[in-house]
Amino acid sequence: MFDDLRDLxxxxxxxxxxxxxxxxxxxxxxxxxxxxxPMCGDRLVVYLKVSDQGIVEDAAFLGKGCxxxxxxxxxxxxxxxxxxxxxxxxxxxxxxxxxxxxxEDRGEPEAIDPDALEKLMVLSGVRQFPVRVKCATLAWHTMxxxxxxxxxxxxx
Amino acid sequence: xxxxxxxxxxxxxxxxxxxxxxVEMIRRDFPILGTRVHARSGKPGKPLVYLDNAASAQKxxxxxxxxSRCLEQEYANVHRGVHYLSQRTTDAYERVRDxxxxxxxxxxxxxxxxxxxxxxxINLVAATWGRKFLGPGDEIIVSVMEHHANIVPWxxxxxxxxxxxxxxxxxxxxxxxxxxxxxxxxxxxxxxxITHGSNVxxxxxxxxxxxxxxxxxxxxxxxxxxxxxxxxxxxxxxIDADFYALTGHKLYGPTAIxxxxxxxxxxxxxxxxxxxxxxxxxVSFAGTxxxxxxxxxEAGTPPxxxxxxLAAAIDYVRxxxxxxxxxxxxxxxxxxxxxxxxxxxxxxxxxAPGKAGIISFVMDGVHPHDVGTLVDQAGVAIxxxxxxxxxxxxxxxxxxxxxxxxxxxxxxxxxxxxVEAVAGVKEFFA
Ligand SMILES: Cc1ncc(COP(=O)(O)O)c(C=O)c1O
Numbered sequence: 001m002f003d004d005l006r007d008l009x010x011x012x013x014x015x016x017x018x019x020x021x022x023x024x025x026x027x028x029x030x031x032x033x034x035x036x037x038p039m040c041g042d043r044l045v046v047y048l049k050v051s052d053q054g055i056v057e058d059a060a061f062l063g064k065g066c067x068x069x070x071x072x073x074x075x076x077x078x079x080x081x082x083x084x085x086x087x088x089x090x091x092x093x094x095x096x097x098x099x100x101x102x103x104e105d106r107g108e109p110e111a112i113d114p115d116a117l118e119k120l121m122v123l124s125g126v127r128q129f130p131v132r133v134k135c136a137t138l139a140w141h142t143m144x145x146x147x148x149x150x151x152x153x154x155x156x
Numbered sequence: 157x158x159x160x161x162x163x164x165x166x167x168x169x170x171x172x173x174x175x176x177x178x179v180e181m182i183r184r185d186f187p188i189l190g191t192r193v194h195a196r197s198g199k200p201g202k203p204l205v206y207l208d209n210a211a212s213a214q215k216x217x218x219x220x221x222x223x224s225r226c227l228e229q230e231y232a233n234v235h236r237g238v239h240y241l242s243q244r245t246t247d248a249y250e251r252v253r254d255x256x257x258x259x260x261x262x263x264x265x266x267x268x269x270x271x272x273x274x275x276x277x278i279n280l281v282a283a284t285w286g287r288k289f290l291g292p293g294d295e296i297i298v299s300v301m302e303h304h305a306n307i308v309p310w311x312x313x314x315x316x317x318x319x320x321x322x323x324x325x326x327x328x329x330x331x332x333x334x335x336x337x338x339x340x341x342x343x344x345x346x347x348x349x350i351t352h353g354s355n356v357x358x359x360x361x362x363x364x365x366x367x368x369x370x371x372x373x374x375x376x377x378x379x380x381x382x383x384x385x386x387x388x389x390x391x392x393x394x395i396d397a398d399f400y401a402l403t404g405h406k407l408y409g410p411t412a413i414x415x416x417x418x419x420x421x422x423x424x425x426x427x428x429x430x431x432x433x434x435x436x437x438x439v440s441f442a443g444t445x446x447x448x449x450x451x452x453x454e455a456g457t458p459p460x461x462x463x464x465x466l467a468a469a470i471d472y473v474r475x476x477x478x479x480x481x482x483x484x485x486x487x488x489x490x491x492x493x494x495x496x497x498x499x500x501x502x503x504x505x506x507x508a509p510g511k512a513g514i515i516s517f518v519m520d521g522v523h524p525h526d527v528g529t530l531v532d533q534a535g536v537a538i539x540x541x542x543x544x545x546x547x548x549x550x551x552x553x554x555x556x557x558x559x560x561x562x563x564x565x566x567x568x569x570x571x572x573x574x575v576e577a578v579a580g581v582k583e584f585f586a
Contacts, residue, residue, distance in 0.1 A: 001580040002533050004194070009526075014585070018521070040525040040541045041549070041556025064555045066523035067585070132529060 007125040008132070009067065017067030022060040022077035029058065031149070035142030037134055042069045046077075046142045054085045059143070066135050072123055073139030079116045085147055091116060092140050098124045099136050177484050182476065183565050185216040193535050202535030205570045210355050210383060210514050210561030211539050213408045215469070222468035223410065223461050234460055235434055249460050252467040253450070256415045259470050260400060261391040267423065269416040269450040270458055274382035274403030275305040277416035278349070280453060281378055281399050282309035284426040289346060292318035296347040297340050297370075299324040299332055299361070300551050301354040304544045306380045306401075310349060324350070326551070330357035330506040334365065341373045348377040352400075353384030356543045356559065357506025358489075358514030360384060363395040371396065376422065382406060382414075386473075386563075387512035388482035392417050404462065408564075409469030413462035416453075423449035430455040473564070481564045485513035488562040488571045495575030499582060505552050513562035516543075519578070522585045524558040530584060531577040536560075538574070 029047035036043050044063025051057050059077040063070075080088045090112055097106045098120060126136045183189050188204070195201030206214060226248065232241035234249045257265045271277045286309075290296070296310055300323050313319055322345075324337045332350075348370045353360050363379055370377045376398035381390060385402045392400045397417065404413035418426075428435055428446050432455035437445040446452045473481065492515055496502050501520035519527055528540035538560045542549045549556065560574050 001577065002530055002584050005530060005533055005584075008529070009584070018585075038542060038546070040528075042523075042525070043555065064523075066525035068526070070523075129529065132525075135525065 008129055010122050010125065012122045013067060013071040016071035016074040020061075020070050020074035022074065023062060024060045025062055026058050026060050029060070031146040033142045033146035035063070035138045035145075037065075037069070037138050040066065040135065042066060042135060042138055044069070044073055044139060044142060046073070046139060046146050048143065048146050050085065050147065056080050056083055056085065056088055056147075061139060065138070068123070068126060068132055069135040069138050072136045075119060075123070076139050076143060079119055080143065083113075087112070088147065089144065091120075092144055095120050095123075095140055096137060099126050099133050101127070177480050179484065179565065179567050183567075185218065185472075186214050186565050187217060187220070188214045189565060193537075194533065202533075205534075205536040205573045207560040207562065207566065207570065207574060208537045208539050209386075209563035209566075210406065210559065212405045212411070213386070213563050214565070215410070215465075216408055216472050218472050219409055219465045219468045223465040226461050226464045231461070233457055245460060248467075249458065249463045252463040252470075255467045255470040256402075256417075259385070259390070259474065260402075260417050261393055262417050263393060264420065266448070266450055267417055267420055269418065269423070269453045270463060271414045271416055271453075272412050272459060273405070273414035274303075274380065274401050275414075277401035277403075277414050278306050278378070278380060279309045280416055280429045281349075281401075281418075282313050284429050284453070285399075285422065286310075286313045286319075286347075287317075288425070288427055290317055290319050293320070293344055294346045295320040295322055295342060295344045296349055297322045297324060297337070297345060297375075298348075299337075299350050300326055301330070301332070301351050301357065301359060301361075301548050302349075302545065303351065303355055303380065303382065304546070305382070306349055306351060307547070319346075320344070323547075326357075326359070330354065330359040330508045330511070332359070332361050332366075334362070334369070337366070338369055341369075341375070345373060345375050348375055350377065350379060351383070352379040352381045352390070353387060353512055354506070354545075354548070355383045355514065356516050356545045356548055356557065357508065358511035358516075358561075359506060359508040360387070360510055360512055363397065367396045367398075376419075383512065383514075387485060389478040398422055404466040404469065407466070407469055408473060409466035410459075410462040413459045413466050418449070420449070423453075426453075428455070429453045432456040434458070476564055482512075484564060485562045485566075488566050488568065489513045489515065491568050492560060492562075492571040492574055495572065496578060499575070499579050501582060502578065505554060505557050513566075514559065515561070516557040516559045517578075518554050518557055519582065522581060524556045526585070527558040527578065527581050530581045531558075531574070534573065534577040534580065536570075536574055536577045 031048040042065035047060045049058035061073045126132045191204045192201030230244045232245045234246040253265045253268045256268045322340045325333045367377045378399035381400050382403045400417040405411040435455040505516040524540040540558045
C-alpha cells in the first residue's frame with residue numbers, strides 16, 4: 001500500500017525513529033533550547049554541552065515527535081558531536097539544502113566531513129513531501145537556537 | 157423527504173430518493189470527489205477519500221455554479237447602486253441572511269450578522285459586547301474543548317480588561333462536566349462562551365441545558381456552532397442561544413463567509429465592530445450615527461460572491477436534510493469506530509454518546525503525523541496535529557491526534573478504506 005514511501009521512511013530512519021540515540025538529558029549540558037511544531041504537535045528539547053573552545057562535546061534530546069523528526073534529531077546528535085560550532089552550522093546549512101532543494105540546485109558544498117553528509121543523505125527523501133520538511137529540520141533549528149543561546153523555536 | 161418546492165433555486169441531483177439517502181447521487185453533485193490523488197507518470201493515482209471535512213468541506217456544483225453565475229451575469233457592489241445589476245446583486249446577497257435565519261430558525265433576519273467566518277463572529281462579540289460590558293474582575297466561562305477561535309479573543313480581552321476566564325472540564329469520554337460548570341458561576345460571571353460541537357472529539361454539547369443554567373444566573377451564552385451546524389439541525393430559539401457563531405466553508409459553502417446570530421436586544425445594545433461604509437446612518441465631522449443591527453456590524457463591501465455561494469450551500473444541505481445527514485454520518489461513524497477499535501494499539505480519543513462524525517485517534521508507537529502521511533498515500537485525506545485546540549489535546553495527554561471527519565458525501569466504503577489504511581500503517585511500522 002505504501003511502496004512510494006520507502007524513500008521517505010528508509011530503514012535507517014525507521015530504526016532511529018523507534019530507537020532514538022542520545023535520547024537523554026545530560027546533567028552537564030550548558031545549552032538547551034525547545035523546539036515546537038504546533039501544526040503537527042512535534043515538541044523537543046535539544047541539550048548541548050559546548051566547551052569554552054566552542055566544541056560541541058555532547059548533544060542529546062528529549063521530546064515527542066513523528067518518526068521523521070525523531071530520526072532526524074537522533075542522527076543530528078550523532079553527527080554534530082565533537083565538532084566546532086562553525087562546522088555544525090555549516091552542516092545545518094547543507095542539511096537544509098538537502099531537505100529543500102534538488103541536487104542540481106544546491107550550493108557548493110562547504111568543506112564538510114563527507115561521512116557526516118553521507119549519513120544525513122537518507123533524510124533527503126523529505127523534499128518530495130514539503131509539509132514534512134519541518135519535521136526533518138525542527139531539531140536542527142532548535143540546535144542552532146541552543147548554540148546561539150535562544151531558547152524557544154517554532155517551525156510552523 | 158425534504159420539501160423541494162419550497163426552494164428558490166434548483167439544487168442539483170442530490171435529492172433524497174424514496175429509497176432513502178442516496179449517497180451516490182449526492183457524490184455526483186461534488187465534482188472534486190472524482191479526483192485521483194498522487195497520479196504520476198504511468199500511475200493513475202488513487203481515488204480521493206476525503207475525510208477532512210471538519211477542516212473544510214468540499215463544494216457541491218450548486219455552490220460553484222451560483223458563484224460563477226453571480227460573477228458572469230449579476231455582479232455589482234451591494235447596498236449602494238441605483239442601477240439594475242446593483243439591485244439584483246443586493247437582492248441576491250440579502251437572501252443569504254434569510255437563508256441563515258432559516259437554517260438556525262432565528263426569530264428574524266435582522267438577528268443575523270454576516271461575517272467572514274466563525275473566527276470573526278466570535279471576535280465580533282468579544283470586541284463589541286465584550287468591550288462594552290466586561291471590566292476588570294468580570295468573568296467568562298469557556299470549556300476545555302474550545303477551538304482557539306473561542307479562546308484567544310477572550311484572552312485578548314483578558315489582557316486588555318483584566319477579565320477572568322474559567323474553564324469547564326470534560327471527562328475521559330469528552331463529555332462536558334455540567335456539575336463543574338454549575339459550580340463556576342459567581343457574582344462576576346458575565347458570559348458563557350462554549351462550543352456546541354468539538355472539532356477534535358466530535359462531542360455535541362447539551363446546548364439547551366447549558367443555556368438554561370446560564371440564564372438561571374442571568375448570564376447570556378455564545379455558542380461556537382462552527383462544527384455543530386454541519387452535523388445536524390440547530391434551532392437557536394429552542395436552545396435559547398443568545399449568540400451563535402457559524403462558518404460557511406465547513407457547511408459546503410465558500411471560505412471567508414460566516415455568520416453570527418445574536419438576539420435582537422443584545423445586538424441593539426452593542427457598539428459597532430469596524431467603522432466604514434455601509435454601517436453608518438449619517439456621517440459628518442461633527443459626529444457619526446450608526447445603522448441598526450445587523451448592518452451596524454457589517455462595515456465595508458461584504459463578501460458578496462461568497463454570500464451567494466453560502467445561500468446555495470444552505471439550500472443544498474437543507475434539501476438533503478440535516479436530520480438525514482446526521483443519520484448518515486452516524487452510520488459512517490459507527491462503521492469506522494468499530495473498524496479502528498479492532499486494530500490493536502489504536503485508541504479513539506473522544507467517545508461521548510451521541511457524538512458527531514468526527515474520530516480522533518492515536519496509535520501506539522506511531523506518531524499521528526506519520527499516520528497522516530501514510531494514509532494519504534492510500535488516497536485518504538485526514539488531518540493530524542493539535543487541531544487548533546491545544547488545551548484539549550493537553551487535557552488528553554496525547555500531544556497530537558490523527559482525525560478523520562465525515563461529511564454528507566462519504567460512503568461506508570470510504571470508512572472501510574480509512575480502517576484498511578490505518579491497519580496498513582500499523583503493519584508498516586511493525
Ligand atoms: C469549533 C470551531 N470553531 C471555530 C472555527 C473557526 O472557523 P473559521 O476558521 O472558519 O473562522 C473552527 C474551524 O476551524 C472550528 O472547528
